[in-house]
Each structure stands twice: as C-alpha cells, then as structure tokens.
Amino acid sequence: MKRSAPMKTFALQRPLLSAAALVVLLASGCAFGPDGAPPVTPNPAHYGVAAQPTQTVAAQGVAQQFAVGAQPVPQWWTQFDSPALDALVEEGLANSPNLAAADHSLQAAREQLRGQIGSSLLPTVDAIGTAQRQRAPGIPQLGVDKLEYNLFAGLVEVRYSFDIFGASRLNNAALASRVNLQAFQFEAARRALAANIVASVLGIATLHAQIDTTQRLVDIANAQADDLQKRYALGAVSHTDLLNAQQSAAALAANLPGLQQQAAAMRHALAVLLGRSPDQAPSDLDLASFHLPQQVPVVVPSDLLKTRPDIEAAGAALIAASAEVGAATAQMYPSITLSAGLGQGGFSWPVATSGVGALWAIGASLTQPIFHGGALLAQRRAAVQSYDAANASYRQTVLAAFQDVADRLAALEHDAQALDAAGTSAQTAQGVYDDTNARYKLGAVPYYAVRQSEQQWRNASLDAIRYRGARLSDTAALFQAMGTPPGAGSTNAASTNTSAP
Template sequence: MKNIRRDSGERSQALRAVALRTSTARTAVTVAASAAALALAACSFGPSGEPPAMPSPAHYGAEAQPVQTVAAQGVAQRFETGAQPVPEWWRLYQSDALDALVDEGLRNSPTLAATDKLLASAHEQLRAQIGSNLLPQIDLGGQATRQRALAIPEAGPQTFLYNVFAGQIQTHYTFDIFGAARLANAALGARVDQQAYQLDAARRALAANIVTAAINAAALHAQIDTTERLVTLANEQAQDAQRRYALGSLAHADALNVQQSALSLAATLPGLRQQLASTRHALAVLLGRTPDAAPPDLDLASLALPEQVPVVVPSDLLRTRPDIQAADAALKGAAADVGVATAQMFPSLSLTASMGQAGFSWPVALSGAGAIWSIGGSLTQPIFHGGALLAQRRAAVDTYDATVLQYKQTVLSAFENVADTLASLEHDAQALDASSAAARAARQAYDETAARYRLGAVPISTARSGEQQYQNARLDEIRYMSARLSDTAALFQAMGQPPASRADAGKSPAKG
C-alpha cells in the first residue's frame, strides 16, 4: 500500500509539473501575442495619412482646350496632353542670355540658399530626434567632492570632513511599446519632406520669376522705344499745327487740341520708364545682385516661343506639382500627430542602469571594493491629467481634418491655375494674331502714304498720321507678344516637374 501511495504521489507531482509547464507555455504565448497586439495597435492610433480621393476631370477648364492655338506670327502652340513636364523649360526660349540669367539666379539667390540651409537644418534635427528617442542614451560621468557633515549632538561636538570620488557609466532607454517615438519621428519626417517640396517649389518659382521679369523688361524697353517715336511724331504734328495757326489756316482750338494730345502722350513715358526701372531692379535682386548691377535688357524679338507645350493630365498633376506634394506631406505629418497624441495616453516603460567606481579616497575608489552598479525600471500609466491628454488628441484630430481640407483646396487651386494659363495661351494667340494683322495693315498703309508723300501727292501731316497709326498698332502687338511669352512660362511652371528629376527631393532620413 505504501508503494502504491508513493507511485500515486509521484504521478501527481509529474502531472502538476506538466500542467505547470503547459501553463508557462500558454503564458509565454499570451505575452507574445499581447506584445504583437500592442505593436499593431501603435499602427492604428491615427489616420493613415493617405490623401483624400480627388476628382479627375476630363479637362481643366470649363471647355476642353484645343489641340493647338491659332497661328500668331507664324507660330501655333501645340498642347501635348499626357506629356511629362519639362525640368529646365526656360531653355526652350532658345536664348543663351536668358539661360545665363536663370542659371545665375538659381546659383546666387540668397533666399534660395537660405531655404536650402533651413532644409539641411531640418534634416539634422530629424536625425537628432531619431537618435534621441529610439536608441539608448549612454553618458559617462565623474565627480570629486569634499563635504562637511554636521555634528551629531549625542556623539559630541566634532564634525566630519570627507572626500567622495566617483565615476560611472549611465544608460537610459524608453521602450517604444505603443509607437509614440516612431510616430513622432514620422511626423517630423513628414515636415522635413514638406520643407523639401517647398524648396523645390521655391526653386521653380524663382526660375519663372526671372524669365517673366526678363520678358517684361524686354517688352517695356520696346514699348518705350515705340512710345518715344510716337511722342516725336506728335510733337512734330503740334509744331505744324502751331505754324498753321500762326498763318491763320487753323483754328486756335484745333491747334491746342493737337498740342494737348502730344503732351498727354509724352506724360505716359515716365510711367513706362518707372515700370522698366522697377522691373530691372527686381530682376537684379532675383539674380542675387544689387539693383545698380541690373543686367542689360533682352531683345524681345530674340526670344523664341516654345511650340510644344506639355499638358499633364489632372491625375498626374498630383505627383508633379511640388505645392501638392508639400500639402500631401503636411497631411502625413498631421496624421502622425494624431497617433502621438493617442500613444501618450498609454503606459510608458523605461529602463535605467549604471555602473562605475566610487569611494572616499582614490585608492578605495579604484579598488574592487569601490565597484558600484544599479539597474531599475519604471512603468508610468497616465490616470488623471485634467482632460489634457484627451483635449490634445481632439486638437490633433481637428488639425488633421483641417489639413485634409487644405490639401483639397491646394489641388483645386492647382487645377484652376492650369485652367487659367491654358485659356490665357489660347486668348493670347488670338489677340496677338489680330494685333499682328492690324500692325501689318497699318504698316502697309503707312508705306503707301509715305510713298505718296515723297511724290508730293499728300502733305507730310498725312504721312505722320499713317506712321502714328502703325506705331500704335505696334504697341498693341508688343504687349500681346509679351503676354504670350509670359503666359507660356506660367504654364510650364503650373505643370510642375517630373518626380524622378527631383534627385530624391523630399526624402527624409526617417524613410531610410
């Protein structure tokens, strides 16, 4: 019977051991599953950050853009729907002088250089944050102090003087169980991406501003030359009218009207010259120069109009416009902020450890008896913060919702920008075609009148009137030529840039 009881007891102990091992295994599985669930939970603490679905219209404007514009001055611009944007589109104007201006501006602009430095600073800040909250912190410390202890009355009036020598290595690490650090890094990384896209947009805007300023300066120069010729003709007409009045062949009122017209025309010259001076000064600053070092004006006729104009389809415009890409990065940063605000409401686990040597004298501190060490962990679970954590999360959600709406508005504004520039190019071509035809007709009429004047068939006043009509028509032609060249630059700018040509612009260290 004793043997039977002993065998039964042994079997019971064996069964309990098996049950204990099974329970331990189940506990380990449960802990592993819980850790995996916690890791997955960190991924779902906030929105995904994906941009909202946007409409993809069949065409940009209220009416579909034509295949090409009307032919003005022998050039019809063709819209290549579905083509990729042109990175260095200003070279299509076939002007070495214009290319040199843009290259100089991109190289020397203080504003662009400052933006580039701020982006480099943002990259370093991101690297610093990643190293701070994802890797252990290790510090080496040492101290040597001399202290005086207060006397103990019961032990006597004497005091104690002693030295303390210590040196230790300390480490601290916070486990990112719920992804708060990872999400914070993602939020900052998205904002670095946003700055990178803003730099890209600033670079392209600078190039467009230089091209537009150079075109405007050339057009104003041509307008001033033409207006000066008109003023000369008007003054000659006024002098003739004054002589005719003196001879009694013209009424005084008519002579005054002619003189008033000449003076009114002369009054337009200072305004044109001021516009040209301001444009030159602005162009010099865009190039990184002082206003007194403004470059010489280009010849408007030397600029070739690009005949092939790419028109990116609306769905691809979301990837080629840096302003839209910047809004997308801002959206991802706001989504990560929601995750951070959520993770802050969950427990935080930290581990600290230190080891070193210490003692009341150097020999003791350096001996085996002076070895010191410590290790510990802390777990913190927020319980009550006066509603601050919930309010911070609600604020992050509201900010995210606002960023979504801002993204939508950015896309709609981009569509509007492209639609306006496409319509402008068609209307510029129509206006330039009509003004060029008018200038040709006026030139032909003036040439015929001048020939008749040389033959003595008409007075010189008639010949002057014919030239005045031609010069006025030429002014309109110059304005529409300038508008067509400038609006072409605006359309190239509106199309953005192929993502592959950005040389990894927008790639932050958080993304590898």
C-alpha cells in the same frame, strides 16, 4: 476610424479618465491614427469649363499646340531659345540669398531629424564623474560635533526606453514628413524663383519695346505740333487745331515716365532675384530675340498631383498630421525604461579607485498615465483636428492647382486670339503707312499725312507688343504650372524611414 463626438469638459475630471479612454480605444480596435492617405479629389476630364483645344489660333504665323498627356519640362525656360535668359536663370538659382537661406534651413531640419531618431531609438550612454567636499550636521549624542568628508565617484550610465506602442517611431515619422514638406517647399521656391526671373526678363523686354514705340509716337506728335505752329503763324490752320496737336503731344509724353518707372522697378527687382544689388541690374533683352515654344505640355489632371511641388508639400503635411495623431494616442499607453550604471566611488581617492569602491546599479521603470488633467485627451483631439485641417488644405491645394492650369490655358488661347487681331491691325496700318509714304514721294499727298499714317501704325504696334509679351509670359506661367516630372527635381525629399542612423 470614425471621429468621436465632442467630449464634455468638466472642471474636475475623475482620476481614471485617461485609463478609461485607453480601455475604450483598445476594446474598439481603433488604430492609433489615420493612415495619412490623400483624400479623394476630383479627377476632371479637362481643366477649364470647356475642353482645351488641341492648338491655339495662328498668331503672327505661330500656332501653339497643347500636348495633352506629355511630361513637364524640368528646365522649361530653355524652350525660349535665349542663351542670355538661360544664363540669368542659372545665375539666380546659384546666387539667390533667399534660396540659400531655404536650403540651409532644409539641411538644418534634416540634421534635427537625424538627431531625434538617434536619441529616441538608441540607448543613451553618459559618463559621470564627481568630486565633492561635504559637511553634514553632527550627532551630539555620539559626541560628534560635525561631519566632513570627501566623495569621489565615476560611472557610466546607460538608459533605454522601449518604444512598445510606437510613440517615438510616430514622432520621428511626423518630423520626417515635416522635413519632406520643407524639401517640397524648397523645390517650389526654386521653380518660383526661375519663373519670377523669366517673367521679369520678359516684362522688361516688353516695356522696353513699348517705350521705344511710345518715344517714336511722341517725336511724331511733337513734329506735327511744330508743323501746325508754323502753319498757324501763316494763318493756314486755326488756333484750336494747334492746341489740339500740342495737347496730344503732351499726353503721349506723359505716358513715357510711367513706362520708364515700371521698367526701372522691374530691373531693380530682377537684380535682387539674381543676387545682385540694383545698380548691377543686367542689360535689357530684345523682345524679338525670344522664340515662342510651339509645343506646350499639358499634364492630365490625375498626374498633376505627382508633378506639382505644392501638392506634394500638402501631402507631406497630411502624413505628418496623421503620425502626430498616432503619437498623441501612444502617449496614453504605458512606457518602459531600463537603466544601468557601472563605476567606482568612495570617500577617498584611493578607496574610489580600489576594488572595494566598485559601484553598479540596474533598474526598470513602468509608467502608465492615469490622470493628467485631461491634457492627453485634449492633445489627441487637437491632433485629430490638425489632421482634418491638413486634409482640407490638401483638397484646396489640388483645386487651386487645377484652377491655375485652367487659367493659364485660357490665357494662352485668348492671348493668341488678341495677338492675331492686333497683329493684323498693325500689319494693315503699316501697309497704309507704306502706301502713303510712297504717294508722298510722288507728290500726291502732303507730309503730315505720312505722319498721321505712321501714328496709326505705331499705335496699332503698341497693342501687338503688349499681346506678344503677354503670350510669352503666359506660356512661361503654363510651363511653371505643369510642375516637374517625378524624380526630376533638384532636391529629393527626405526619407521617412525612422530607423536609427
């Protein structure tokens, strides 16, 4: 359906404006609303600027392979071969208050959907009972000063509105899609929680390794400064050499509090993710205990639309907006309501319960909107604009998903390259340290030369630690970016079936 040109707004509109618009819609054969199909999105041959390689470089003896076309791994955190990590993720998924709140909100939305379907598509039946004592003005002409009487009545009333033009069905379909949206958002929240727990655990392990190495560097620097202090007292070194050594030791020591603060903050955050208080944060895990997955699935771009909960949520929002356009259009069409009542009534209890007190009523009403101050047309235009916004949001969500995957693939490739270089540097520096230490034992070099070579080794090791942590974290992020295989999510989306329960 082509979008109509913007309508000019008048201070006073003709009474038959809505009816005229209705005739135009009928004459043009226009559908009540868009079909809700996702818009055409790019289908790139690969995610990034250049095609991703089949595997990364071999860093620390491990080359990760990109399995293009493979299905995502539902419980991807198990690929790190860490039972302790698996236990933390399962604990968080079971105990997170945020996830529990989202789950209850989803269940509430499903119950509201059931209630709306039942009230809109099934007849309503109500039992009504009244007992009144009334006084009415008298009739002086007839010599009656006042009228006082009792009124007893009891009846069952049935009402049913025919959904001829589908307004109720479309409203139900819109709400069902909104429930689907919440279901996909809940699944996205579950996956984000698992990813945040893994990222926190890996980040803490990386910081813990950095802290240990930095502490060793501080100890070496302090020992070097103490040695120079003694040599300065003997006049073997200058005062400048001593000050430089002391400044170097102090600068290294200044790095420790920042690392320790980062680790403490991440431990507190991890405890909250697990549903614990910060004082109950779990113990740190060793960075060396994590196995780097060698096979990483890479879903093809066309299939990513079916595996990412955020894209599915955007699709559900688009379907809901489409149904809301149809519902806003159907409001301009006639509606028919039937009602019937059966009961007993009278001015005294014996009469109300006798045969002469039988009451019944049956009726039908037809309502055709004619003039609502332009509200119905404005509501439909607003619904169309909301649909267009949902359409654009869907396209943006798809593009953002492609970018997310492209960034993760590039990060893994570059992490491997950086770790390979840093690992080679650390391995070479360790070789120098081992050689210098051996020469010291033979008396060929002084001990401060051993300290200097160890400093070089530890500094090179810090870079290797950071890049190893980044490689593990970016691997987890890529697993997360791939989504979940269709039908493998823990939360099924609500059915869009709008038939009565």
